[in-house]
Amino acid sequence: MREISTDKIIKTVAELCMSANFELGDDVKAALKAAYEKETSPVGRGILEQITENAEIARAESVPMCQDTGYAVLFVEIGQDVKITGGNLREAINEGVRRGYKDGYLRKSILGDPLKRVNTKDNTPALIHFDIVDGDKLKIIIAPKGGGAENMSEVRMLKPSDGAEGVKNFVVERVRKSGGNPCPPVVVGVGIGGTFEGSAILAKKALLRQLGSHHPDPFYAAMEDELLERINKIGSGPQGLGGNTTALGVLIETGPCHIASLPAAVNMQCHAARHKSAVL
Amino acid sequence: MSKEKKHIRTPLTREQARELKAGDNVLITGTMYTARDAAHKKMVEALDRGEKLPFDPAGQVIYYVGPSPTKPGKAIGSAGPTTSYRMDAYAPRMIEAGSCGMLGKGEMGKGVVEAMKKHGAVYFATVGGAAALIARSIKKAEVIAYEDLGAEAVRKMEVENFPAIVAQDAHGGNLYVEGTKKYSKE
Numbered sequence: 363m364r365e366i367s368t369d370k371i372i373k374t375v376a377e378l379c380m381s382a383n384f385e386l387g388d389d390v391k392a393a394l395k396a397a398y399e400k401e402t403s404p405v406g407r408g409i410l411e412q413i414t415e416n417a418e419i420a421r422a423e424s425v426p427m428c429q430d431t432g433y434a435v436l437f438v439e440i441g442q443d444v445k446i447t448g449g450n451l452r453e454a455i456n457e458g459v460r461r462g463y464k465d466g467y468l469r470k471s472i473l474g475d476p477l478k479r480v481n482t483k484d485n486t487p488a489l490i491h492f493d494i495v496d497g498d499k500l501k502i503i504i505a506p507k508g509g510g511a512e513n514m515s516e517v518r519m520l521k522p523s524d525g526a527e528g529v530k531n532f533v534v535e536r537v538r539k540s541g542g543n544p545c546p547p548v549v550v551g552v553g554i555g556g557t558f559e560g561s562a563i564l565a566k567k568a569l570l571r572q573l574g575s576h577h578p579d580p581f582y583a584a585m586e587d588e589l590l591e592r593i594n595k596i597g598s599g600p601q602g603l604g605g606n607t608t609a610l611g612v613l614i615e616t617g618p619c620h621i622a623s624l625p626a627a628v629n630m631q632c633h634a635a636r637h638k639s640a641v642l
Numbered sequence: 643m644s645k646e647k648k649h650i651r652t653p654l655t656r657e658q659a660r661e662l663k664a665g666d667n668v669l670i671t672g673t674m675y676t677a678r679d680a681a682h683k684k685m686v687e688a689l690d691r692g693e694k695l696p697f698d699p700a701g702q703v704i705y706y707v708g709p710s711p712t713k714p715g716k717a718i719g720s721a722g723p724t725t726s727y728r729m730d731a732y733a734p735r736m737i738e739a740g741s742c743g744m745l746g747k748g749e750m751g752k753g754v755v756e757a758m759k760k761h762g763a764v765y766f767a768t769v770g771g772a773a774a775l776i777a778r779s780i781k782k783a784e785v786i787a788y789e790d791l792g793a794e795a796v797r798k799m800e801v802e803n804f805p806a807i808v809a810q811d812a813h814g815g816n817l818y819v820e821g822t823k824k825y826s827k828e
Contacts (some may be wrong), residue, residue, distance in 0.1 A: 401789055403663075403825055407699045409772075413771060413772055415669075415772075415775055416771070416772040417774075418779075425719065428771045429707065429721050429773040430724070430773075431710060433744070466712060467713070468710060469710040469711065469793050470792060471794065481792055483792065509724075509725075510724065511771065513725065541818055542741070542748040542770075545747065545770035545771045595827040596822065596828065597827065598822045599825055601767060602708065603821045604818075604824050605825050606825060630818070633771055
């Protein structure tokens with residue numbers, strides 16, 4: 363067994379919380395630049411310019427690119443030959459989030475209860491998806507998720523007879539109905555298959571991929587390209603104020619499903635498409 | 643759509659609010675008050691009880707924002723807009739009470755537009771997710787009410803050349819609808 367201390371985990375999670383919020387990924391910056399070249403709306407071009415300048419300021423000054431520094435969503439892959447020492451893994455991750463959000467001057471947006479609505483004041487608890495994998499490493503991915511785009515997301519239990527067209531129409535209509543609310547240009551995470559909750563997790567996992575990457579199956583890779591083209595014909599554009607750049611990318615993840623079901627999920631992601639990872 | 647940026651000063655008068663048209667690019671200088679979901683709920687409850695609001699809303703623009711914490715030496719943390727439709731339930735009451743403008747992101751609903759037309763108010767959009775850039779035009783910010791709400795507390799802000807676009811105006815003009823129609827290729 364390889365030992366990994368909770369102290370190291372706390373420090374790593376805290377650093378990831380900050381860097382994810384300060385540094386926009388190179389893939390997103392490249393996609394914004396490419397979109398700017400193609401955007402024909404003057405308002406849209408102005409908005410894309412501001413987004414790019416904003417990312418530069420955030421990185422240079424170590425300040426969050428968006429004031430909504432999100433729900434701390436983590437995907438943690440634990441090698442089965444890893445032994446955690448010094449305490450509880452979940453508690454260590456939460457302590458890392460607590461420290462990262464405090465030391466990074468990040469906003470605390472988490473309420474302890476959905477209807478009583480009292481802020482926990484330290485952005486915990488994090489939402490953690492654990493997975494057990496082979497090996498003796500611990501992989502931690504953080505994807506801070508803002509509320510505005512998350513609110514525009516949806517799970518739909520389609521009928522098997524709806525098929526690929528049904529899924530595509532659902533995705534395009536979901537983006538259309540979202541308008542300017544999710545801070546377009548968006549990244550559209552799509553989960554197809556699984557169960558009710560499984561499709562949502564697939565959609566969320568899709569958002570962890572690099573922009574420009576494709577589903578390994580050419581059938582779904584072509585669907586990603588087709589959906590992006592259809593979405594960018596809607597015309598709602600940057601911030602919903604008109605233009606050709608409604609989405610920077612569509613990322614699909616798929617999974618097995620029940621003979622009676624065709625679950626599909628759309629997880630909307632704003633242009634502040636934040637995710638960082640570390641391997642211990 | 644005019645490409646020239648209009649300089650406007652806040653607070654506004656009802657007449658000034660009516661003069662602004664969807665698509666106008668503006669730079670706002672003056673006072674703004676911040677409020678989002680929780681603060682609006684408290685303010686509308688105060689109005690229901692016949693009480694005064696924590697600030698005089700006459701002519702004021704209300705910015706839908708919950709900033710990130712202020713780093714030492716800065717006026718404010720990152721401070722971009724939150725999604726405005728969540729304030730659809732409250733904005734008509736605030737307009738009726740005297741407010742002349744809202745600032746946020748995303749389209750506002752029919753009830754808000756009716757109140758904008760009736761009383762004279764305007765809805766500005768600023769770029770969601772451009773929070774570090776926007777913060778540069780906020781020169782002062784102080785919490786004036788509901789401190790217990792943290793990021794959602796009501797703040798009085800002094801802004802200079804704050805970049806925004808008139809998204810919906812007091813005459814029914816709506817850049818979300820018109821802009822999308824113009825660039826649709828469906």
